[in-house]
Amino acid sequence: MVVKVTMYQLQLIFCLPIRAGFGGLVRNSAGFYLSGFSGFVLTSxxxxxxxxxxIHRGLLLAVELGIEExxxxxxxxxxxxxxxxxxSNLHVYAVLIQDIKDLLSSRSxxxxxxxxxxxxxxxxxxxxGANSNHFSCYSSDRSPPFD
Incomplete structure (x- = not known):
């Protein structure tokens, strides 16, 4: 059985001048929540x-969930x-961009x-994500925290 999933992602919020947060959701084709993630970028x-x-973390989560489309x-x-x-192969993020391209091309x-x-x-x-100190995944049985 092929599950068609739509991943809505990636709004960036800056919490502090040296802290960037990211997050995303994985929903099925009917729009129902399947999983989500949040985290922060420490090094940049x-x-x-x-x-x-x-984008890379969201795609890796989709692979872990066994999503085919x-x-x-x-x-x-x-x-x-x-x-x-x-x-360009000389782009500062060429390796990360290529990893994303590989994930996209190896699946639907x-x-x-x-x-x-x-x-x-x-x-x-x-x-x-901007207010946390780690990467977190939230499945349908473990919802994200409320304000």
Whole structure:
């Protein structure tokens, strides 16, 4: 059985000048919550790195969940352009971009642009990530914390 899942992702929220948070949700084709994730980027304040890290973590979560078909949405047009287009091998994030491309091409995964305003749930997950000290996954039986 093939499960078609839509992953809405990646709103970045900056909590402190040196801290970037990210988060995402995995939903089925009917829009029901399956899983979510949140985390922060410790080693960089570069928004592009945070966006690419969030996409990468979301795709890895989908693989762990055994999802075979996935539509990934990101609000980072630059990230999507680097992933779907030709990024230089000399790009500072070339390895991460290639890892994402490999994940997309090895499965029935696609990536598309969406507007930030269209998904407040991922915004909430990103805020959780910006205020945490670790990466967290939330399955359907373990919901994210409430404010």
């Amino acid at each position: 304040t570069d928004i592009l790195f945070a966006e690419l890290t969030a 996935l539509v990934c949405y990101s609000d980072s047009l630059l990230s999507i352009s680097l992933i779907t287009g030709h990024a 995964f696609t990536i598309h642009h969406c507007l930030r305003e269209g998904n407040q749930c991922t915004d909430y997950m990103a805020k959780i």
